Amino acid sequence: MDRYCFGVDLGGTTVKMGLFKPDGELVDKWEIPTVKDDGGSKILPDIANSILAKMDEKNIEKEAVIGVGIGVPGPVDPDGFCNKAANLGWVDKIDLEGDMHELTGLHVKGGNDANVAALGEAWKGGAEGYSDVVVVTLGTGVGGGIIVQGKVLAGSTGAGGEIGHIHIVDNEPEACGCGNHGCLEQYGSATGIVRLANRRLAEDNAPSVLRDGDISAKSVFDAVKAGDVVAIEIAERFGEYLGKGLANVACVTNPQIFVIGGGVSKAGDVLIPYIQKNYVKYVFHASRDAKFALAKLGNDAGIYGSAKLVLE
Amino acid sequence: MDRYCFGVDLGGTTVKMGLFKPDGELVDKWEIPTVKDDGGSKILPDIANSILAKMDEKNIEKEAVIGVGIGVPGPVDPDGFCNKAANLGWVDKIDLEGDMHELTGLHVKGGNDANVAALGEAWKGGAEGYSDVVVVTLGTGVGGGIIVQGKVLAGSTGAGGEIGHIHIVDNEPEACGCGNHGCLEQYGSATGIVRLANRRLAEDNAPSVLRDGDISAKSVFDAVKAGDVVAIEIAERFGEYLGKGLANVACVTNPQIFVIGGGVSKAGDVLIPYIQKNYVKYVFHASRDAKFALAKLGNDAGIYGSAKLVLE
Secondary structure: OOOEEEEEEEOOOEEEEEEEOOOOOEEEEEEEEOOOHHHHOOHHHHHHHHHHHHHHHOOOOHHHEEEEEEEEOOOEOOOOOEOOEHHHOEOOOEOHHHHHHHHHOOOEEEEEHHHHHHHHHHHHOOOOOOOOEEEEEEOOOEEEEEEEOOEEOOOOOOOOOOHHHOEOOOOOOOOOOOOOOOEOHHHHOHHHHHHHHHHHHHHOOOOOHHHOOOOOHHHHHHHHHOOOHHHHHHHHHHHHHHHHHHHHHHHHHOOOEEEEEOHHHHHHHHHHHHHHHHHHHHOOHHHOOOEEEEOOOHHHHHHHHHHHHOOO | OOOEEEEEEEOOOEEEEEEEOOOOOEEEEEEEEOOOHHHHOOHHHHHHHHHHHHHHHOOOOHHHEEEEEEEEOOOEOOOOOEOOEHHHOEOOOEOHHHHHHHHHOOOEEEEEHHHHHHHHHHHHOOOOOOOOEEEEEEOOOEEEEEEEOOEEOOOOOOOOOOHHHOEOOOOOOOOOOOOOOOEOHHHHOHHHHHHHHHHHHHHOOOOOHHHOOOOOHHHHHHHHHOOOHHHHHHHHHHHHHHHHHHHHHHHHHOOOEEEEEOHHHHHHHHHHHHHHHHHHHHOOHHHOOOEEEEOOOHHHHHHHHHHHHOOO
16 A cells, blocks of 8 residues: 655645655645634635645545645644744634644644744755754745754744844844844844945945845845946855854854755855855864755655655 | 663763663663773774673573663754764764664664653653653753653654753853853853852852852852852852743753752752742743753663664
């Protein structure tokens, strides 16, 4: 009997779903909308129905299903409860694993979406073959997912891997979204890069293509690729902050590899040297040889990682 | 049949040994000297003989022994090899677990001494009852041991929890022992506190009892307890660096509790508020409620933690 598992990436707009074989082969992939009416009470039944329909369609017996992994945009505690997920309309504590088990009759394992995506990258993405991984997501914010000996480090209140809030700069006048001042996220995220660019451009009148048009993480790294001297200085500062922050993470978990993902990582390989050379400068020698790679799974990281949750 | 386990804390001068029941009751405790002749080749046979003699003395059958845990001053990889332990005269890779198993016929599990001591504090010391713990050792250096879900986070090359080398100050002119500049260890260790004291005293001529006699971590905190204004300023700076560093650790592992140990912690409860109030200032909100406690086991942390290694 072929065996299967499901990976569910539950987002605020759509639910991405994948049917996998235990070796990581993606058999089928589909999406359903996230219906947030009635405090999000329809979401889990919709997902359950979609899974049961898929099993029907593929003639998969319940006994052949190892389980359903599900990543949600909120903290999931070790007992499988999701405390709150504002983006889903969930304001109360939800028995994520228990409710889904009741709806499907299947084994269910839940996790935070960022951690689950990291697990996906560690399993079949940029860190395939490694057991000790830090996945860094450079997007609107800076997120992280930490894998230790092949397992997610979720943290005691679900806030493991919140590396965007490592304090990296003293005396930063602007506040981070979290309320603190000087968090890594303020310099390493897409908006952080824009902040660094605007600050650099205001320092003098050095010519730069960045002075024409809108500034974004993409325009900065496009300019870097084109050899723009000011853009390269901005990338150096970005790399200094990020390298320093990741060096501090390495003092804690001593990973084999860092995987860089998120929207900013679409800039590609050009990013890595700026981060890595500063990482090497600040890191404790025992972690100096950690590798750096780009994320590979894109939007599929969540379905891979949630499927992996039930294979652990 | 009563069951037992052994905890061995292998140091450069003495080997501390404990006979435990599985619930953590310390049945017997003794020491033997660490004989480092011949490249440390006598150390493991000496320990094995001492364990076998103790079993004989107490009429403990081999079947009643769950195992022998052993903490060593060097990195231990997941296969139980110790790569190098200069303090023991071990310059080559040693099959720590395999050799000890061969010598005793018992199940053996090895670990790094700092991590093992942390496990001891998490099991029966300052963090008893908690599963997610960071033990901070403030001594000659700043060491750390990280416990996640009750297990040691050893790291991919054995350098997990090297929190003394978190980068905390830019533009530090003096070098840390590791070669970097601005590591937490340069401000949070016993010698770090002396550094902070000397720098503060050089700033002006404000009266302080610290201007008479030798400055040490002990004299600084004795002066703090006596209400010395300059000493209190030094403690504030120490707390700022340490609080900031531990806030960064919390962004990675999100622990329930920090346990402060090592020689500096002999100052007692006076330490905690200086560290904790700065921790709260810098930490990501989800980790704000982490507790702070002093280590309780002192020199016995290693035997407790190594015993716990074989109970996991």
